[in-house]
Amino acid sequence: MSTTAIRWLTAFVDMPSASFNAGVQFWQDVTRSSLSAPRGDEGEFATLIPIDGDPYLRVQRTEEGPRIHLDLHVDSIPDARERAQQLGATLIADLGHAIMASPNGLTFCFVGHHGESHIPLPGPADLEQRLDQVCIDIPADSFASECEFWHQLSGWELNHSRLHEFASLTQPSDIPLRILFQKLGADDGGQTARAHLDIACGQSVDAVRAAHESLGAEFVHGGIVWTTMRDPGGMLYCLTQCDPHSGLITD
16 A cells, blocks of 8 residues: 655644633744634634744644644645545545544544645744654554554654653654654553644753743643643643754753
């Protein structure tokens, strides 16, 4: 089988009406972005426009959430949809863009590619951070099949970490978001795959955490190389010790 040429990735932050404005303002501040004009039948969609480079973060007002879904930018939506269905994905709706669910329930969309290729730089210079990764959190009994689905769909190399609960894809250098897979523990209780955002901070995690808290985020808990936070809209995300430029874990 052929693979789907993914030209660009966009993370979509889906938030309910009650927390939408606070959540949008937070992510604007964190990414130093301006907000596009709203679009959609009810003005439910907007794009966060970075200072430089092409956008790769969007927001949606929805009755579900908060949650993250991925937009995969492709040359042919019908071809990509067919390929995904061959691999076990489900078509939820065809609205010009294709709304899909992965074999283990993660929502994603195929959308058109309009030449996006320029990854925004980290910033600001005195406190570098960059939203650089989407982590797909997967129930343990579905971990292998979900990883394989994304590997087969993208054609990107699947890498298994020395830590058995993680794997990742090696994407082209002009894709703005890396995809990490995390196997959830038996105590998680989730039945389907879900996703969260990771922000690379290098050795500035503590300072970035303080800056985010000043914007309304809350500390949840700390790990070995990551710190889990909750944004003002109630969505979990992580600050990591990865370098904002290279994506490699810093010592």
